[in-house]
Amino acid sequence: MREVMTTSMARNIFYGGSIFFVLIFLGLSVHSHIYIVNTSTASMPLTESVVRGKRIWEEHACVNCHSLHGEGAYFAPEVGNVMTRWGVIDKPKEAFETLKGWMEAQPSRIPGRRQMPGYKLTDEQIRDLSNFLIWADKTDTKGWPPNNAG
């Protein structure tokens, strides 16, 4: 390699190339940011309730059992499309009721079945959560997941 390149050439290529790719990446990030805000997540407004729902999702670390848009843990079902799976994506009231029924049935305590903790959430909080999950489900995820199973 000595003939082809000196150490200082290698170093300069490293610096120059890295800056080049960082700049491209930043440019694409700006575009992606705008695209996400204005296009892929624009079909439903990001209401106060959705924002609170996201926070509840985080405070309980739900993502360490479930996946959301395929990211998170693999211990429990995907929830990015759960409102579609339940058939309530366009019915916020039924979405709330179904989710409430689900949350209040936990933990199932069935022997040999994976357990979801029982959280003591108010109706208001469950409504926020269901709005958040509807909002997430309406994101344009380029056709993912392949089917309702998530």
Next chain:
Amino acid sequence: MKYESQKIAYAYFLAAMILFVVQVSGGLLAGWIYVAPNTLSEVLPFNVVRMLHTNSLIVWLLLGFFGAAYFLIPEESGREIHSPAIAYYQLAILVLGTLGVVVTYVFDLFQGNFLLGKDGREFLEQPLWVKIGIVVAALMFLYNVSMTVLAGKKTAITNVLLIGLWGIALLFLFAFYNPANLSLDKMYWWYVVHLWVEGVWELVMAAILAYLMLKLTGVDREVVEKWLYVIVGTSLFTGILGTGHHYYWIGAPGYWQWIGSIFSTLEIVPFFLMMVFSFVMVWKGRRDHPNKAALLWSLGTTTLAFFGAGVWGFLHTLHGVNYYTHGTQITAAHGHLAFFGAYVSLNLAIFTYAFPIMRNRDPYNQVLNMASFWLMSGGMAFMTFVLTFAGTIQTHLQRVMGQNYMEVQDQLVLFYYMRFGAGIAVVLGAILFVYAILVPQREAIEPGKRDVLSPAE
């Protein structure tokens, strides 16, 4: 040990090894919950166990990097660390933060409090006060090592190491940015997660590896440095745009499917180069270094990183494949071998190299250490295989046939039992490693005397 302040690494490595044992024990418990799901379910739910498992992993790897920097920078720059006191305060902050995290998670304290409560985005669950502590500790560290390097000799190794460590700290700042828009949140979350492990951590890895090669094989510095720049160049040229492989299905624009597929495929290159580098250096090396265990870990890290990150990464990185495998056990298989190969083994290599030097004695008990290498690596490889099988079946049943998630999981129990078995081997290996590093006072098996054969014979 040439410089007194290299000894700082001792405390860092010790803390790291304790957390390593905690991490794999947590993994074992999580693996057990997969096969016996009612275990502790109302005391310590799966998500808490998993947070302990992944967070302790990241913290101990970082402690290992900090320790490695304190160990090698004095030698490279030809002077003592600027302020050993700052280094110990830094460690104290990190240990305090770690204890705070464990208590917060396990007892679910202050839930909902913005400063004290956990902040549940995957891997970044630490409460805000701990995140601030991490930044303070990182700044103390960077100040300390940068002052040392600036005042001393500047080598390619310290240069790349510092760029990597500064990058780690700067990218961590995105952990404080949590947009209300989930898709934006995910986009910037990967700035920390992906740009760490497939960006700046690779710089740290390559720098530490270069140092080990220099010491263990005695190859000329000139040669090592050129390799180093070529390796880290290919890391960043591919890894930055390779972030796109996480932007396929989260609401980002469609062009990421092509950019992500192409650049993340090229991410194999730096891992391949690191593997070739380590073998070529050993082949060319003139030095017969007595610490054979450190050499084994060094070659092990590049090989397993090539398979875990390179081969298993490529396995699911093309967007047409990822459409089906995204977020299945395939991802878990890859995550395990990649982290183990690249960063766990690298840390264990530098621990193995540094401990005898810091304790000022011969590298005893290489046999036990090498046995721990095979036990752990064998365990992780087996775990990766069984999770890959589980993931393949899951992908087919769930993503292709559309079977319900929980029904599919019920069919994978056999693989989860085997994962648990592999986990036992890993935990035993980890304990054996710590024992081999810390305890023995003499060699368990005397090495045979080497006959020097001249080619004419």
